[in-house]
Amino acid sequence: MSGLKEIIQEKISREPFAGNGVLKDFSEKGMELFREQGIPTVKHEEWKYTRIAAVLNSDFNYAANTSSVTKADVDAVRLPGHETANELVFINGIYHAEFSNIRSSSDALELLPLSEAVKGEYKKLVESNLGHSAGYHPDGINALSNAFAYDGLFIEVKKNKVPEHPLYCYYINDARSSSVLSQPRTLIHVGVNAQVVLVEEEITLGSSDSFINRVSELVVEENANVQLYKIQNEDVHSSCVKTTHVRQVGKSKVHSVTLTLNGGMIRNNLNFILEAPGCESHMYGLYCVKGTTHVDNHTIVDNVKPHCFSNELYKGIIDEQATGVFNGKIFVRKDAQKTNAYQSNKNVLLSENASVNTKPQLEIFADDVKCSHGCTIGRLDEESMFYLRARGIGEQEARALLLHAFAAEILNQIECKPIREYADKIISERLGFEL
Amino acid sequence: MLSIKNLQARIEEKEILKGINLDIKPGEVHAIMGPNGSGKSTLASVLAGRSSYEVTGGEVEFMGKDLLELSPEDRAREGLFLAFQYPIEIPGVSTTNFIKTAVNETRKYRGEEPLDAVQFLKIMKEKMKLVEIDQTLLSRSLNEGFSGGEKKRNEIFQMAMLEPHLSILDETDSGLDIDALRIVAEGVNKLRDGKRSFLVITHYQRLLDYIVPDFVHVLYKGKIVRSGTKELALELEEKGYDFIKEELGERVDA
Numbered sequence: 049m050s051g052l053k054e055i056i057q058e059k060i061s062r063e064p065f066a067g068n069g070v071l072k073d074f075s076e077k078g079m080e081l082f083r084e085q086g087i088p089t090v091k092h093e094e095w096k097y098t099r100i101a102a103v104l105n106s107d108f109n110y111a112a113n114t115s116s117v118t119k120a121d122v123d124a125v126r127l128p129g130h131e132t133a134n135e136l137v138f139i140n141g142i143y144h145a146e147f148s149n150i151r152s153s154s155d156a157l158e159l160l161p162l163s164e165a166v167k168g169e170y171k172k173l174v175e176s177n178l179g180h181s182a183g184y185h186p187d188g189i190n191a192l193s194n195a196f197a198y199d200g201l202f203i204e205v206k207k208n209k210v211p212e213h214p215l216y217c218y219y220i221n222d223a224r225s226s227s228v229l230s231q232p233r234t235l236i237h238v239g240v241n242a243q244v245v246l247v248e249e250e251i252t253l254g255s256s257d258s259f260i261n262r263v264s265e266l267v268v269e270e271n272a273n274v275q276l277y278k279i280q281n282e283d284v285h286s287s288c289v290k291t292t293h294v295r296q297v298g299k300s301k302v303h304s305v306t307l308t309l310n311g312g313m314i315r316n317n318l319n320f321i322l323e324a325p326g327c328e329s330h331m332y333g334l335y336c337v338k339g340t341t342h343v344d345n346h347t348i349v350d351n352v353k354p355h356c357f358s359n360e361l362y363k364g365i366i367d368e369q370a371t372g373v374f375n376g377k378i379f380v381r382k383d384a385q386k387t388n389a390y391q392s393n394k395n396v397l398l399s400e401n402a403s404v405n406t407k408p409q410l411e412i413f414a415d416d417v418k419c420s421h422g423c424t425i426g427r428l429d430e431e432s433m434f435y436l437r438a439r440g441i442g443e444q445e446a447r448a449l450l451l452h453a454f455a456a457e458i459l460n461q462i463e464c465k466p467i468r469e470y471a472d473k474i475i476s477e478r479l480g481f482e483l
Numbered sequence: 484m485l486s487i488k489n490l491q492a493r494i495e496e497k498e499i500l501k502g503i504n505l506d507i508k509p510g511e512v513h514a515i516m517g518p519n520g521s522g523k524s525t526l527a528s529v530l531a532g533r534s535s536y537e538v539t540g541g542e543v544e545f546m547g548k549d550l551l552e553l554s555p556e557d558r559a560r561e562g563l564f565l566a567f568q569y570p571i572e573i574p575g576v577s578t579t580n581f582i583k584t585a586v587n588e589t590r591k592y593r594g595e596e597p598l599d600a601v602q603f604l605k606i607m608k609e610k611m612k613l614v615e616i617d618q619t620l621l622s623r624s625l626n627e628g629f630s631g632g633e634k635k636r637n638e639i640f641q642m643a644m645l646e647p648h649l650s651i652l653d654e655t656d657s658g659l660d661i662d663a664l665r666i667v668a669e670g671v672n673k674l675r676d677g678k679r680s681f682l683v684i685t686h687y688q689r690l691l692d693y694i695v696p697d698f699v700h701v702l703y704k705g706k707i708v709r710s711g712t713k714e715l716a717l718e719l720e721e722k723g724y725d726f727i728k729e730e731l732g733e734r735v736d737a
Binding site: 434435437438439441442450454456457 | 531533534535554555556559560565567570571573574575576582584586588589592624641645
C-alpha cells in the first residue's frame with residue numbers, strides 16, 4: 049500500500065458508502081472534498097507547524113470493523129472511576145456495544161448509530177448539525193471524517209435529565225498486528241436543562257503506527273451544562289487529529305479541559321460557537337510533553353450573539369525535543385456586543401531543544417467588547433527557584449514543586465475527581481513531585 | 484559563627500561589594516545601615532547564594548564551613564536564613580506544604596527523622612502564636628495576594644519554623660506600618676536566646692528601636708565605613724548619612 053488516497057479508495061471499493069439519502073450524500077461530499085484537498089501540508093496556514101502529511105505518509109491500514117480485541121484488553125485500559133461511569137468503547141473508530149457499559153437509563157441517555165438517528169425523530173437535528181465543523185475546518189482531514197461519518201454514533205442527553213454517571217469514551221486503536229487509521233465520529237445533543245460530564249481518551253494497543261482522526265460535534269441547548277475532559281497519554285507511534293466542535297445554541301455553560309501528556313503528533317481542534325446570548329465557555333489545556341511529541345492546540349471561539357463570556361487558559365511544559373503549537377482564535381461578530389473573551393497561553397521550556405509556537409488571533413467586528421490575550425514562553429522563574437532553595441529545598445525538589453504548581457492550575461479545573469487524581473498522578477510522576 | 488573577610492562581589496560588570504569584613508558571634512545582633520545603593524541587599528543576597536551575583540574575592544566562613552562553596556539550599560540547611568525584602572508569590576504551592584517540605588528537607592540533611600503531620604502541626608501552632616499569623620493565611624498559596632505586612636510576617640514565621648543559627652533580615656521593615664513592625668520585631672525578639680544570631684539590614688533606625696542591636700555598621704559604596712554600638716544608629720538618624728560622607732571627605736550637596 050502507498051498513499052492515503054489509495055488506501056481510502058480501497059476501503060470505499062470494499063464497502064461502498066452505506067446509509068441512504070442524507071448520510072450518503074454527506075459522505076460522498078466529504079469524499080469529494082478530500083480528493084480535492086488531500087492531506088493538508090505545511091503550506092496550509094492552519095497546518096503551518098504541524099506536518100500531518102509526514103505522519104500520514106506511512107503505511108496505514110484503514111481500520112476494519114473486525115479486530116481481535118477482547119474484553120480483557122478493554123478492561124486493562126479503563127479509567128479510574130469507570131465502575132460508576134457510562135463507558136462507551138470505540139474500537140478502530142467503531143462503537144462497540146458489547147464492550148460498553150451504559151448505566152444511565154434510556155430516558156436520560158440514548159445512543160443510536162448515526163445512520164439510524166438520521167432517519168427518525170432526530171432527523172432534523174442531525175441534518176442541521178452533522179458536519180457543522182466543516183465550516184471552520186474546510187480541509188482534507190475534516191472532509192475525510194465526513195466521508196466516513198456513516199460509521200458514527202449519535203448521543204442524546206435528554207432534556208431535564210442529569211445522567212448521574214459521567215460518559216467515559218475510549219477510542220481504542222488495535223495496532224498490534226498492523227498499523228491502523230481510524231475515524232471515530234460522534235454527534236452529541238445535550239437537551240434543554242440537561243447536564244453531562246464527558247471524558248475522552250485515545251488508546252493504542254500494540255506498537256504499530258496508529259492514527260485517529262476523530263470529530264465530535266456537540267449541540268448544547270438552553271440552560272444545559274457540559275463538562276468536557278480529554279486525556280491523551282500515548283507513545284510516539286500514536287498520532288491523532290481530534291476536533292471537538294461545540295455549538296452553544298441556547299444560553300448554556302461548557303467547561304473544557306484538554307490534557308496532552310505524550311504521543312506522536314497530536315492536533316487538538318476545539319471550537320466554541322456561541323449562538324445564544326449569555327453563553328459561558330471555559331477552555332483549559334495542559335500539555336506536558338517530552339521526547340519527540342508534537343502537540344498542537346488550535347482553538348476557536350466564535351461569538352455570534354451578544355453577552356457571551358469565554359475564558360481560555362492553556363499551559364505547556366515542554367521537555368527534550370518536544371514541540372508545542374498554540375493558536376487561539378477569537379471572533380466577535382458584528383452583533384456580538386458586550387462580549388467578554390479572555391485568552392492566555394503560558395509555556396515553560398525545560399530543554400534547549402524544546403520549542404513552542406504560539407499565536408493569538410483576534411478578529412473583532414463589534415465595538416463594545418472586552419477581549420484580552422497574552423502569551424508567555426520561558427524557563428522556570430529564577431527568583432521563585434531561589435526563594436525555595438533559600439529555605440533548604442533542593443534544586444530538583446524546588447523545580448518539581450514549581451512545575452507541579454504550574455500544572456495544578458489546570459488540573460484543578462477537572463471537577464471529575466477520579467480523573468483529576470489520575471492526571472495528577474501521571475504529571476507528578478513525570479515531574480518527580482511528591483508531597 | 485559568621486566570619487566575612489574582604490568579600491567582593493559584582494553583578495554583571497558592576498562592582499558592588501568592595502571588601503567587606505564582618506564577624507558575628509553566637510547570640511549577637513548586628514545591624515547594617517546605609518544609604519540606598521550602598522550594597523546592603525547585595526550582601527544579603529551573596530550570603531544566601533543568589534546566583535546573579537558573582538563573588539570576585541574574599542572568604543566567608545559559617546559554622547566552620549566555607550559558605551561560598553555551598554549551594555543555596557545547603558546554606559539554609561546549615562542554618563542560614565534570609566528573610567527576603569520582597570518575598571516571592573508562588574501560586575499553586577500551599578504555604579503549609581512549602582514550610583513542611585523546607586523543615587523536613589533540612590531535618591533530612593541533618594540526619595534527623597522527618598516530622599510527621601501531628602508533630603508538624605503542633606510546632607506550627609506554637610510558632611503561629613509567636614508571630615500572630617493566621618491559619619487561613621497559611622492554607623493559601625505561598626504569599627499569593629498577601630499584603631506587604633502579611634508577606635513579612637510569613638517570612639518571620641518561616642524563620643521561627645526553621646530555627647536558623649543566623650537570620651539575615653533584609654529590610655524587613657520596608658513597607659510595614661508601625662503595628663506590623665512591632666509584631667515582626669517581637670517575633671524576632673522571642674527567637675533571641677543568646678545563641679541565635681541576627682544580621683538586621685535596614686535603611687532606617689526605626690526598626691532598631693524594637694530590635695536592639697549589639698553592633699551597628701555603616702555600609703557605604705560597598706565597604707563598611709564605620710562600626711559602633713546602637714548609639715551609632717541614633718547618630719545616623721539625627722545627622723543623616725551625609726555626615727558619613729563628610730567624614731570620608733566627600734563633597735556633600737547642600
